[in-house]
Amino acid sequence: MKCRQCGAAMYGRADRKFCSDQCRARAGNLKKHKDAGEQLMVQVNKILRQNRLLLQRTSPEGKTTLKRSVLELAGFDFRYFTNLFRTQKGNTYYFCYDYGYLLLDDEKVLIVNRQPYMRT
Template sequence: MRGISHKYNETVTAPKGKTFQNRIRVTTRVYPGSNTDTVLSQSRTCAQCGTGIMGRSDKRYCSDQCRYLANNAAKQQSQGERRVQQVNAALKRNRSILRQLSPQGKTTLPRQYLELAGFDFRYLTQIYRTQKENTYHLCYD
């Protein structure tokens, strides 16, 4: 007959002489005709750095830093995410050019000035046409 016993609490001395309860699950399996085998449930490893993980059973990373690094790496590999970042960078660049050429914010500028400054007319957030057939290109306004 096989039996399993669990030991959950173990007292560990922490820095500065304080003690705390370290919850390590130790599982002991006993099989007929074999020696007692002790298995630590800390066999899970961090998906980012490979160190052992303590805590919840569904925990995938050992720390917040590893979780951030893994999620950022996944975002960088995603083609859709890279495209969104490229478009956002172009919009920010256009907004910066508008801010430099028009410090008051409501100035009308000729298209040639914007083209010389490097404004990319493919990336806009809004195009506004007046009744007098004037066209305004806007970024984040």
């Protein structure tokens, strides 16, 4: 048997793929970095999760108004959101999964929690 990463001879279990933890880790890292599109998806998902967490933390009751700068200082990235919701009045809510925000006048933000739709 030979190591899939470095080609060194291996002994021991028949189902072993790598000769050491270093070769296993190196192979995993190479696999991760091969696909640039996959890497971009991972980065965007990380930002979206962070945005959702910040909205959740700043609005535990489900509806809160605060200054935009508070979110920005906490690391919120307004460029990333999962979907938009436009009201009949013309307001646009930006959502990060189930938490959203509406940009208000005076650099304020209204944070809301989307309520699950209940069919009767």
